[in-house]
Amino acid sequence: xxxxxxxxxxxxxxxxxxxxxxxxxxxxxxxxxxxxxxxxxxxxxxxxxxxxxxxxxxxxxxxxxxxxxxxxxxxxxxxxxxxxxxxxxxxxxxxxxxxxxxxxxxxxxxxxxxxxxxxxxxxxxxxxxxxxxxxxxxxxxxxxxxxxxxxxxxxxxxxxxxxxxxxxxxxxxxxxxxxxxxxxxxxxxxxxxxxxxxxxxxx
Numbered sequence: 313x314x315x316x317x318x319x320x321x322x323x324x325x326x327x328x329x330x331x332x333x334x335x336x337x338x339x340x341x342x343x344x345x346x347x348x349x350x351x352x353x354x355x356x357x358x359x360x361x362x363x364x365x366x367x368x369x370x371x372x373x374x375x376x377x378x379x380x381x382x383x384x385x386x387x388x389x390x391x392x393x394x395x396x397x398x399x400x401x402x403x404x405x406x407x408x409x410x411x412x413x414x415x416x417x418x419x420x421x422x423x424x425x426x427x428x429x430x431x432x433x434x435x436x437x438x439x440x441x442x443x444x445x446x447x448x449x450x451x452x453x454x455x456x457x458x459x460x461x462x463x464x465x466x467x468x469x470x471x472x473x474x475x476x477x478x479x480x481x482x483x484x485x486x487x488x489x490x491x492x493x494x495x496x497x498x499x500x501x502x503x504x505x506x507x508x509x510x511x512x513x514x515x
Contacts, residue, residue: 337418339365344411353410358398359388361414366394369418372447372482373510374427374434375475382430394422435474435482444490445474446483447507449514453479456515459500467496485511 341361347353367383383391396419403412424436435445450456456479464471464485469492472484485493490511494504497513504513 337369337420337423338415339369339418340413340415341365342413344409346409348408350405350407350410353408354405357410357412358414359391362388362391362395362416365416366391366418366423370423370427370434370436372480373436373445374432376477378432379427382427382432390426394418394426396422435484442487443484444487445510446471446485447510447512448481448483449512450479450481451515457481463496463500464493467492469493 341364343357343361345353345357345360347356363383363386367379371379396417398414398416401413401415404410420436424434427434427436448456448460460471463469467489469485469489474482474484476482494511497504502513502515504511506512
């Protein structure tokens with residue numbers, strides 16, 4: 313099967329704007345694919361959408377360098393098992409082209425099992441009764457990170473770093489200091505929201 317054209321765009325609602333943080337691992341892929349038949353194009357579109365949505369949701373909760381090769385080599389059938397629901401909007405068909413906005417929800421339990429089985433370090437569903445995962449998006453990586461460290465020291469909050477790359481980081485804090493920490497963040501101009509049991513903060 314030969315693909316003539318492939319135009320793919322991925323939008324993760326939880327990352328596109330702070331006010332859109334979702335309560336689930338969900339993403340929307342905008343696809344426009346041309347193949348030898350519309351049926352083949354649709355099948356390819358769903359496979360590409362599934363891989364992109366899984367990548368862009370799970371990379372926030374795992375080591376991306378470990379996730380990407382596993383995802384690239386994964387069979388479509390095993391990735392299908394990670395999806396709990398999907399919906400289509402704006403679907404258009406021709407003899408050889410399929411386009412649509414495809415929304416999918418990733419099952420966090422199934423995803424955690426899949427990541428663990430494939431030796432991808434992750435912190436999906438690892439929040440205990442004592443700790444909270446904090447996912448950090450920074451507009452100025454070094455300056456923002458130094459500011460966070462100072463806020464944490466002033467509030468006597470221990471930031472246990474799980475992962476850091478570019479302007480994103482994931483840390484773990486004791487649940488007992490969550491309220492104190494978020495108040496201090498807000499007073500320093502940071503914004504925050506709850507997501508999948510984690511705390512997402514940005515500036």
